Structures are given as structure tokens and as C-alpha cells.
Amino acid sequence: IATPIIAGVGAITAALIGRYLVRSGIIGKQTADQWVKGGFKAKMDRKEAITILGLVKDGVILRNKLKDAHRHIMLANQP
Numbered sequence: 001i002a003t004p005i006i007a008g009v010g011a012i013t014a015a016l017i018g019r020y021l022v023r024s025g026i027i028g029k030q031t032a033d034q035w036v037k038g039g040f041k042a043k044m045d046r047k048e049a050i051t052i053l054g055l056v057k058d059g060v061i062l063r064n065k066l067k068d069a070h071r072h073i074m075l076a077n078q079p
Contacts, residue, residue, distance in 0.1 A: 049066065049070075050062070050066065053066065053069040053070065053073070054069070055069060
């Protein structure tokens with residue numbers, strides 16, 4: 001009966017330590033810095049799509065890169 005109690009206390013301790021590390025910025029700071037600042041419009045336009053996909057505007061090649069990046073994200077998130 002002591003094993004489940006010890007496991008529970010260990011899990012709670014790990015969760016509290018993880019929460020502290022995330023809130024203090026030791027873990028996850030780089031991920032938050034990569035997010036786009038500000039909000040988005042009600043309907044996504046081409047500029048927002050390029051920003052979200054992490055692409056750089058460079059002319060004609062952008063159209064192919066945009067399609068490839070979109071396809072990659074759709075396949076990765078398909079149920």
C-alpha cells in the first residue's frame with residue numbers, strides 16, 4: 001500500500017518542480033520567443049501564412065515552398 005503513495009508523492013513533486021522551471025523561464029523560454037508577437041486577423045492572408053510557416057519572402061520560389069510547408073504540416077497533423 002505504501003508504493004502507490006510514494007509514486008503519487010513523487011509525481012506531484014515532479015509536477016511542481018516542472019511548473020516552477022517553466023514559470024521561472026529555465027525551461028521553454030526559447031519556444032515562447034519563437035511565437036509571433038501580436039494577434040492575427042479574422043481571415044488568414046498570405047503574409048500571415050508565410051509567417052506561421054516560418055518562410056522568408058523570396059519571390060517565385062516562395063509559392064512552391066509555401067505549398068510544401070503547408071503539405072508537410074497537414075500530413076504531420078492528420079489524424
